[in-house]
Amino acid sequence: MGKVYLVGAGPGDPDLITVKGVKIIGQSDVILYDRLVNEQLLDYAPEQTTRIYCGKRPDYHALKQEEINRLLCHYARRGKIVTRLKGGDPFIFGRGGEEALALGKYQIPFEIVPGITSGSAAPAYAGIPLTHRQISSSVAFVSGVTRKEEDSEAYWEHLAKGPDTLCIYMGVKNLPEICKYLIRYGRDAMTPIAAIYYGTMQVQQTVTGTLQTIATKAKQIKNPAMIIVGDVVRLREQIQWFEEMAYEAESPSAVSS
Template identity: 45%
Template structure:
C-alpha cells in the first residue's frame, strides 16, 4: 500500500467542528502528527494502532522545529504509511501548511490538504460577532499578532489594517498592548469597539468587551488565557445582543492547550 499525507484542519475548540472529510481520513491514519490547539478527544478517533506524535508549539517552547516536521512527514509517507498532520483551525491560516506541502511535493509524494474551520471566522461567531454587517462592515482582514513586537511593526501596512472595517487578530494575546497601540498610531479611533474571545468554541469560552484604546488594560485586569482572538470594529457591538454560545451547554472535554 502506498503512503499518503493528509494535512487536516481540525477546526477550533470542540471536536465536532472538524469537517466530515477530516474525520474520515483521521479514522484511517497509521500515524497522527498533531498540534496543541485541538480537542484532545479527536486523537481517540484515530485507529487504536495509529502512532500519535505531538509536534505542537507553546509560547516560548517548540516541541519540534519545522524542518523536523517536514522531514518526518516525508519519511513516514515514503515508508508507505497513511499520515494525518492534524492542525487546529484551518491548515492554510498561519499553520505552515505551505512548507509541509512543499516538502512532500519536492519529494514526489502524494498529499491532500483538507480545509478546516478557521478560528478567525468561527470564534467571533461563537461570541455573537459576524465579521460583516450590512451597511456597517463589508470587508474584513485577518492578521497575526506576531506582526508587531516591542521593537516595532513588520513590513505590513498598518495604516491599511487600521482602515479595514473589521480586523481579526490571531495570536494577539501576548502582544495585545503593542497591537492596540500600533492600530491607534496608524489612525484607528481608540473608541472603536473591540472584543477579545478566549478559548473560543470550547467549554471555557469567555469574551471581554472594551474599546481599542482600553482593551489592553481590561485584559491586564481580566487575564484571559490563550488562545484568544481579537476583533476590532463596529461588529464587536453585536456581541451585546447576538451572543448565543453557552459554554455550560457543551461537554467539558479536555483540550490539548490545557494538558501539554
C-alpha cells in the same frame, strides 16, 4: 509510497471538524497533531495508529518545523497513510503551506483538507458577525506577530487604514502595542474590540472594550485567544449566545432540572 493529508481539525469544539477530516483520521497509520487540536478527535483513529505530538506554544516547540517536515516524508516513504492534524485550517496561520512545499519538493503525494479557522469560529461563538451589511463589508485575518525583519509600526499602519474588521491571531502578548499603533494611524480610540479565549470551547471567555481600554480590561486573557477589532463587536450585546448557554448547562439548577 504512502500519502500525507494536511487536515484542519477546526477551532476546538470537536464537533466542528469536517466529515472528511474524521474519515481520514479513521484510516491513518500515523497522526502528527498540534497543541490546539482537541485530543478527543484522536479517538476516531484506529487503536494501532502512531500518535506524535507536535505542539507549539509561545517560545517553545515540541518539534521544530524541519523535524515535522522530515517525519511526514519519512512515514510516507514507508507506505504509511499520514495525517498532519492541525488546529483550525492548515492554510491560515497553520504552516500548512510550508509543509505542502516540503512534501512537493520530495514528490510525496499529499492532500489538503480545509478546516474551520478560529478567526471565524471564535467570533461566531462570541456573537460577533465579521461582516454586516450596514457595518462591515471587509474583513482581514492578520497575525499579531510580525517577522523579525519586518517594521511592525508600518505593518499596523497599513492595517489601521484597511479592512473594516480585523481578526488578529497570536496577538495577546502584543495587544497594548497593537492598540497603540492602530490609534496612532487612524483608528478611533473608541473602536470596539473583543478578546476571545479558547473560542468554541466550554471554557470560552470574551472580554470587550475599546482600543483605548482593552489592554487593561483583558489582562486575564491569555493564549490561545482571538482578537476582533471593528464596529461589529457592538453586535455582541444582542447576539451573544454560546457563553450564556454553556453557563446555564453547568449551573446546578440546569443539572437538577
